[in-house]
Amino acid sequence: MTDPKAELYEAGLGGEWIKSSLSSPNSDACVRLMKIDGGVAMDDSKRPDLAPLRYTRTELAAFLQAAKAGEFDHLLDD
Template identity: 40%
Template sequence: MHGELRTSTSAALLSDAQWRRSRHSGAIGNCVEVAALDEGEVAVRNSRDPQGPALLYTRAEMAAFVAGAKDGEFDDFLR
C-alpha cells in the first residue's frame, strides 16, 4: 500500500486477481468472493456484481473477521 490507505478499488485494477468463494455459496451467485493481492491486501466483492467495486482489507483485518465468524460473533445476522 506504500503509505496510502485504500478502502476500495475498481474491477479493472483487479483483472488479474484470482477470486474464490465459499463452497457453501448458493448456485445462483449470492455470495462474497475474496482474492489475495500481491500487495498483501485482501479484496472482497459481491459475486452478483463482478465488475463493481471491491473493498480492500489488510490480512490482519480479515484474520480478525474470520476469527470472529468462527467464534459465532456474527450469528445474530442470520436470524
C-alpha cells in the same frame, strides 16, 4: 508514511476470485475473495458494477476469528 489502505486500493485485481464451497456452483449470488498485494479484495458477484472492498490481512484475520467465535451469529436470526 504510506497509508496501507490506500495501497490496497491501488493493488491490481489480477488474481482469481474464490467463493465458498457452500455456495451454489451455478449461482452468481455470492461474496467472493481474491488475494491481492497486502491483503484481500472482496466483492459481491451480483453487483459487478461496484468496486470491490479491500482489507488488510490483519483486518481479515480479526473478522474470521470473530466469525469463528460466533460473534456475528445473531445477525442471522429472523
